[in-house]
Amino acid sequence: MDEKNLTDEQKMRRISRRSFVWALISVFGAYGGIRFITSRSQDMGVPWPLRRSLDFTDSLSKDLVQKNTPEFKNQKLTKPVRVNSDIGQGDATREDYAFTISGAGADDIKVSMVELLKMPKTTQVTEFHCIEGWTQTVEWTGVRLSDVMTKYPVMMADGSKVLPGHEGFSKYVGMETADGAYYVGLDMESAMHPQTMLCYEMNGEALPDEHGGPLRLVIPVKYGVKNIKWVGSMTYADDRPKDYWAEQGYDWFAGL
Amino acid sequence: MGEPEITPPVHADQQPTIDSGHLAPKFQVLQKKHPLAIRWFHWINFPVLFIMIWSGVLIYWANDVYGIFGFHFFPDSWYKRFGWDSRLAEGMAWHFTFMWVFSINGLLYVLYLLLSGEWRQFVPDRKSLKQAIQVVLHDLYLSKRSLPRQKFNGAQKFAYTGIIFMGFGSLVTGLAIFRPLQLPWLTALLGGYEFARILHFILMLSFCAFFLVHVAQVVKAGWNNFRAMVTGYEMAPADEEGL
Numbered sequence: 001m002d003e004k005n006l007t008d009e010q011k012m013r014r015i016s017r018r019s020f021v022w023a024l025i026s027v028f029g030a031y032g033g034i035r036f037i038t039s040r041s042q043d044m045g046v047p048w049p050l051r052r053s054l055d056f057t058d059s060l061s062k063d064l065v066q067k068n069t070p071e072f073k074n075q076k077l078t079k080p081v082r083v084n085s086d087i088g089q090g091d092a093t094r095e096d097y098a099f100t101i102s103g104a105g106a107d108d109i110k111v112s113m114v115e116l117l118k119m120p121k122t123t124q125v126t127e128f129h130c131i132e133g134w135t136q137t138v139e140w141t142g143v144r145l146s147d148v149m150t151k152y153p154v155m156m157a158d159g160s161k162v163l164p165g166h167e168g169f170s171k172y173v174g175m176e177t178a179d180g181a182y183y184v185g186l187d188m189e190s191a192m193h194p195q196t197m198l199c200y201e202m203n204g205e206a207l208p209d210e211h212g213g214p215l216r217l218v219i220p221v222k223y224g225v226k227n228i229k230w231v232g233s234m235t236y237a238d239d240r241p242k243d244y245w246a247e248q249g250y251d252w253f254a255g256l
Numbered sequence: 257m258g259e260p261e262i263t264p265p266v267h268a269d270q271q272p273t274i275d276s277g278h279l280a281p282k283f284q285v286l287q288k289k290h291p292l293a294i295r296w297f298h299w300i301n302f303p304v305l306f307i308m309i310w311s312g313v314l315i316y317w318a319n320d321v322y323g324i325f326g327f328h329f330f331p332d333s334w335y336k337r338f339g340w341d342s343r344l345a346e347g348m349a350w351h352f353t354f355m356w357v358f359s360i361n362g363l364l365y366v367l368y369l370l371l372s373g374e375w376r377q378f379v380p381d382r383k384s385l386k387q388a389i390q391v392v393l394h395d396l397y398l399s400k401r402s403l404p405r406q407k408f409n410g411a412q413k414f415a416y417t418g419i420i421f422m423g424f425g426s427l428v429t430g431l432a433i434f435r436p437l438q439l440p441w442l443t444a445l446l447g448g449y450e451f452a453r454i455l456h457f458i459l460m461l462s463f464c465a466f467f468l469v470h471v472a473q474v475v476k477a478g479w480n481n482f483r484a485m486v487t488g489y490e491m492a493p494a495d496e497e498g499l
Contacts, residue, residue: 008286012491015286019487023299030303050349057352061438070440127449129436132344133319135449221437249345251352256437 045249058253062187072125077203078136083210087244088182088230094214097178099198103170103236105155111148113214116198119143119151124195126220128227129256131245140218142199146192149173154236164192174241175217178232185241185252186219186226195220198231223254284491289407289484291374297365298485304361305463307354308426312460313340314347322457329457355430362423377408378417384410395476419466422459429456 006014036049043051099116101109123141130136146164154162154169162168165188173191176183190196199218200207207213212229219226225245235241246252313330317340322329335341369375380388387410393399395411403409408416432443432452446452474482484490 008284008491011286012487012489015487015489016483023486026299045345046349050353053353053356054349061435070437127436129449130319131348133315133453134321245345249349251348256435 044247044252054251054253058251058255061253061255062189070127072127072137075125075137077125077139079203081136081138081202081211082130082134084130084132084224085229086210088177088179088228089209090177090179090181090230097214097232099215099231100233101152101235102233103154104152106157109152111152113200116143116148116215117200119147122197123201124197124220126195126218128220129223131223131225131250131254139203140197140199141201141204142197142215142218144194145173145196145198145217145219146194148198148234149191149236164188170236170238172237172239172241174235174237175228175231176233176235177228177230182228182230182244183242184217184226184228185237185243185246186222187253190219190221190255193219193221221256223256225250226254283494285494286489287492288488289490290488291372292488293368293372294365294374295485295488297361297368300361301358301365304354304357307350308358309460309463311347311350311354314343315351316457317341317347318344322454352434355434358423359427362420362427366420378413378420380410380413380417384413386410388414395473415466415470422462422466426456426459426463429453429459432456 037047040047040049042048046054097113099111099113101111120143121141122144123139125137125139128136128138149164153164156162156168169188171188173186173188174183175186196217196219199212199216200214202208202211207216212231215231216229217227217231226243240252243252245254316329317335320329330340369378389410390399390401391403391409391411394401394403428442429446429452431439432446433449433456436443436449436452443449443452446455474485480490
């Protein structure tokens with residue numbers, strides 16, 4: 001039938017039919033899209049399309065890591081500091097504590113607490129953001145991770161040194177508790193950040209056991225989950241190191 | 257010229273002859289209402305906003321500290337009933353994936369409104385406030401005065417302009433709590449991390465409230481109105497053609 005000879009009611013019916021067919025297709029399309037995502041194989045705790053999207057957002061965030069996160073020198077410290085996890089506390093005592101560095105050369109390097117305490121000391125008041133959504137203001141004291149990594153650079157087979165931040169140094173740093181129960185992976189930019197430290201004092205006192213004593217990582221550019229407590233070893237790695245919470249569906253970068 | 261009066265044919269192309277409106281029933285003509293682009297933006301936003309709110313609640317569960325007048329957001333029974341508990345990682349993965357769709361769709365919508373000039377139909381004018389009050393009274397059955405027929409009444413203008421600002425608010429407060437250390441100026445501007453998180457939550461509640469009122473109004477307005485949001489066309493009384 002010629003379109004021109006239709007009444008308006010007939011035209012409306014014709015347009016409606018066409019539009020609602022499109023609407024139906026769209027509804028099925030949307031439903032199919034969601035079903036597609038949820039039915040994909042899991043990649044570290046989430047369907048792989050979601051994992052890809054998290055990694056994509058991370059890749060943008062990486063370039064945005066700031067020189068310095070805000071400090072809160074005059075702000076009231078949160079007390080008591082919340083204890084949220086004991087994964088990785090293990091049975092190790094302070095007396096036999098040792099910190100091991102792997103990937104710097106042929107052999108692992110053992111660094112004692114005494115050696116770490118002799119290195120330049122730094123104090124900062126920063127916000128600690130938990131991935132659950134709460135925040136605390138804490139004063140941390142310790143040694144900059146960049147200082148530790150510079151002191152223990154990668155030793156090549158020919159005896160030459162490669163300092164962090166230079167060509168040939170690893171791209172990532174992995175850290176683990178002594179019992180291996182908890183572990184985190186860090187990108188080099190965040191590890192070398194001036195506010196990233198191996199911490200041994202909290203709010204002016206020796207780091208309490210439940211907060212990771214004697215040694216923990218403090219990395220304000222990351223969510224709390226990356227601030228590994230009871231850190232027993234550090235590995236220079238070229239592949240993205242495993243990460244306890246990333247394996248359970250969280251994004252690996254966990255940046256703020 | 258002494259010719260007999262011709263009954264107007266039921267046809268769109270021809271303007272009806274004068275009809276004072278109180279005699280014969282007006283015939284209905286086909287009339288364009290919503291542009292295709294706006295319909296797509298609207299219907300894409302609907303499921304996306306649903307996913308954002310649902311996944312947002314999964315995230316909020318991990319630190320559900322808000323309440324008002326003795327009501328806690330949310331009661332444990334709700335988490336159990338709807339399966340909102342212990343799904344933080346999943347919630348974040350969905351939230352930080354569909355935030356892209358929500359933001360891009362919203363920004364394109366605003367861009368479209370600006371470039372097409374459609375924004376003029378949405379922005380309230382001097383008459384809108386008075387009319388909006390009239391609409392609210394009418395819809396609450398407190399006033400029997402009938403409303404003037406027009407594309408968007410005063411209340412709608414406020415609602416549809418407001419929802420754009422709400423969307424924008426959700427985006428910026430979301431960014432402020434998503435990257436508080438990379439965008440510290442934004443977080444500070446919004447009153448700090450904790451306050452921005454509260455704002456983000458209140459905006460979510462506002463979207464839910466908007467949704468309830470919006471759906472109620474659509475049901476009340478009837479099929480012709482709903483159909484126009486799908487097809488783009490409505491059937492309108494002939495004497496109001498080109499409204």
